[in-house]
Amino acid sequence: MGTFKTQPIDRVENITKADFIEHYYNPQKPVLIEGLIKDWPAYKKWNLDYIKALAGDQVVPLYNNQETKGKQKSAEPTVTMKMSDYIDLIKSKPTDLRIFFYDLMQKMPALANDFSFPDIGLKFFKRLPVLFFGSKGSNVLVHYDMDLADLVHVHFHGKKKVLLFSPEQSKYMYKVPFSVHNLETIDMDNPDFETYPALQKLEAFEIEMGHGDALYMPSGYWHYIKYLNGGFSMTLRAFSKKPSVVLRMFYNVFFMRHFENLMRKIRGQKWIDFKNELAIKRTHKVLKQN
Numbered sequence: 261m262g263t264f265k266t267q268p269i270d271r272v273e274n275i276t277k278a279d280f281i282e283h284y285y286n287p288q289k290p291v292l293i294e295g296l297i298k299d300w301p302a303y304k305k306w307n308l309d310y311i312k313a314l315a316g317d318q319v320v321p322l323y324n325n326q327e328t329k330g331k332q333k334s335a336e337p338t339v340t341m342k343m344s345d346y347i348d349l350i351k352s353k354p355t356d357l358r359i360f361f362y363d364l365m366q367k368m369p370a371l372a373n374d375f376s377f378p379d380i381g382l383k384f385f386k387r388l389p390v391l392f393f394g395s396k397g398s399n400v401l402v403h404y405d406m407d408l409a410d411l412v413h414v415h416f417h418g419k420k421k422v423l424l425f426s427p428e429q430s431k432y433m434y435k436v437p438f439s440v441h442n443l444e445t446i447d448m449d450n451p452d453f454e455t456y457p458a459l460q461k462l463e464a465f466e467i468e469m470g471h472g473d474a475l476y477m478p479s480g481y482w483h484y485i486k487y488l489n490g491g492f493s494m495t496l497r498a499f500s501k502k503p504s505v506v507l508r509m510f511y512n513v514f515f516m517r518h519f520e521n522l523m524r525k526i527r528g529q530k531w532i533d534f535k536n537e538l539a540i541k542r543t544h545k546v547l548k549q550n
């Protein structure tokens with residue numbers, strides 16, 4: 261067992277558009293902006309009780325920390341629950357049950373009155389602000405977003421810990437082919453450097469987020485997220501205009517995702533085992549070469 265090398269993410273009180281572009285967007289470097297949302301109504305209004313009052317009757321799909329197996333699709337919820345029950349749960353107890361990628365405009369459009377898209381030089385895709393919920397015990401499998409968007413991730417109510425790894429480090433991540441995550445057997449809290457020696461090469465950006473903190477995650481950054489208590493976040497996304505990124509985004513969204521689910525349907529666990537072995541072989545080959 262070991263621990264990742266880490267460095268803190270820059271934390272700024274506020275930032276101008278020009279400084280954000282020069283120091284963070286252009287070099288694709290993460291930053292946490294504390295004051296970015298202080299003038300949003302959401303800063304004062306948004307907490308778990310507010311969500312419960314607004315959407316308590318909705319039935320929500322929940323995801324857990326278990327590996328997906330056999331013929332399961334790559335991202336399938338394990339259970340559904342009434343939002344009010346789920347909020348009571350995450351306010352009172354640890355749980356690995358999370359809400360993932362909840363479409364705000366479709367499911368809770370009233371929330372759109374409480375925020376605006378920040379003027380920091382990113383061209384946000386306004387149709388798709390999404391929400392995430394979890395509690396102590398909820399860990400998000402390390403992954404990067406397949407649409408390769410630049411992300412602004414804002415946290416509310418509780419606290420969470422975030423580790424980020426730059427895309428250049430993908431070769432040491434034990435990335436599973438035809439996916440945007442790594443081997444699900446890797447414990448990101450206690451990485452096993454004997455079984456997975458390439459992990460020692462990684463260097464993570466680390467930060468703890470609290471209510472109102474806004475984290476810029478550049479395109480393709482791997483993120484591992486650990487909720488420290490009950491809370492929720494909203495992610496805003498801006499698509500890249502770089503042709504090479506746009507091509508990869510189209511490949512991921514329109515081919516890879518569907519191919520993966522088809523192979524799982526046809527080959528089931530055999531396909532998953534095959535890919536997991538390949539992830540190890542490929543990563544160890546790179547390790548030998550360096």
Ligand SMILES: O=C(O)CCC(=O)C(=O)O
Binds near residue numbers: 360392411413485493
């Ligand atoms: O915070 C979470 O629960 C997951 C966030 C995430 O994966 C994202 O914003 O892409």
